[in-house]
Amino acid sequence: MQSITTAVQNSAKKLLEENKVDVVIGFKKGTIPLRSTPVFIRDSNDADKLEWNYYCENNLANYLRNKDQKIGVVVKGCDSRSIVALMKENQLTRDNLYLIGVPCSGMIDRKKVNRIIGDKEILETNCNEDSLIIKTKDSEQTIKLNEVMHNSCLKCNHKNPVIYDEMVAEPVSENSNTDFSEIKEFEEKPAEERKNFFIEELSKCIRCYACRNSCPMCYCQECFVDSTNPEWIGKSAENVQDNLFFQAVRVFHLAGRCVDCGACERACPMDINLGLLTRKLYKDTTEMFNTEAGANLEDAPALSTYNMDDPQPFLLKE
């Protein structure tokens, strides 16, 4: 991790010194434990603020649209895939970007840590190869890293950036097969049980739209939830049906575009299980159209092409 941090800093410093970019977007130390925070570096002397660790959870592709600058950006596998997906939608110009590629070993899910340690404040953390050491006021606990990784990271099969201008470290090994077991298991539950699960989850929603705003692919000039004429959806957070409707439309709109980075679930302050929804659509588009969003520059986005032999299992009658 430290060697990646140094390599990222060196790369950023060089890019800024040589005026190849106007700004480098990466991560710096956050203000609370288990947190790094996005940072915009414009002065090469500030490059040493950059860091790389298990807490760089945000998808930085979210900060790249509508900028008239040359941008250097630190990309994990998922960030790079979102960039590819945005390029295909003509939202980004490759020439304006310099991608500092980082092989990603996954990010730590704070809510999983909290579920293990309970409602205690984390005062200090320490990470080594395969474990996380958590210090609270009166205890110290060692947790295996894979127990607290984000679900999206555990299932990820694009840990290495799919496009980059430079890689700052050797690629990490990828998961060999795509694991949708969690989704298949959920799909097999009776409709009533699935509905109840989402009603329970979405009853926590406070309609802050952190899920939408953290997503690089959610960039509609006017989101349907914000439209007042016509008013597609009620604005009240206490209407669980509307909360569910919001998520359903959000996720459907991301079908074939979502790279399953998990940014939405990470952003949710109420820790709602959103990954199940996004991953379901990700599974459907991957399996039906044999293409993964943002995995390469060549494939046309699944939902913007049409072939006569496209599978249509969602039709009730043919």
Next chain:
Amino acid sequence: MILTKKDVPNFLDSLKNNYQVFAPVKQDHYTEFKEIENGADAVLDYSNTKTPPKKILFPQSEKLYCYKVEENGVQMEEKADEQQKVIFGIRPCDAKSFTILDKVFDNNKYQDPYYLNRRKNTILVGIGCNAPESTCFCTSLGGGPFDTTGLDLLLVDIGDCYLVEVISEKGKNMLTSCKEAGEEDKKKASQVKENATLTTSINIEGIKEKLDNNFYNEIWDYISEKCIGCGSCTFSCPTCHCFDIVDETADSGGCRIRNWDSCMFPLFTLHGSGHNPRPSNKERFRNRIMHKFNYFVETNDITACVGCGRCIKNCPVNMDIREILEEIQGLEARSVS
């Protein structure tokens, strides 16, 4: 007065005969204020709730009245909440926030019957913070881990029991069967209070003037750069109080509903013409800081922040209000001409 911990569930159950009782309860790995079914559901050994108890007196969505158009005219039904309530186990910062909200909903221009009705019918039983969190900075805003502002009773955790400090007559009347605290208990309580220290602070001295003078400073361009413009901070803030009123209609009836709004949303200032005077995150974020540390001080003589730290913990990108205020403090205050 003394309330032993094992008596708390029964005490809450007995309160339920006369009051709607709200207390922190477990939800996932955190706690939230909910109306309790059983006294035993209350979790008092908690850091602070994910969202503030503000929603009990000022719900995120509130039906003000409903109407139905019928053959013989329009039928109206007003939704008044007259139930007596107790919020049990509220932290001092959150209790103080109600005294700030009072200024919004009860002033010489406007009295909000919906909020005020609930407010007058609600008893606040606080619990002091033996171990304030690293994101707490209440002392910088005139509060403290055992501050009694806004409370009717304050519980101090002294081990097996709580020492109950009586703050108001309303609170006193609730404690019919509690025994008096002994000298030993009082000593323990003062020891607990002494040990409860905060690790962070912010300096808000002169911040209002700095903000007055630096509305157009370039600092706002980069301070808000990483903000993604969601409402996580405003909806987890105990003092944010902006709302929007909408009609939700179906067929020949409907309800007028008051929903929380957030100055971080584009819709907050969008004009009917399509013009938006706060077109980007920069203006919206600046407004959030200005409202809390400048405009509200101007109108109400108090800062609209209690230092609970929720906005820090709940932000998806780790925007930290302490850092932002520090940056603003670092600005040269231009003289007011």
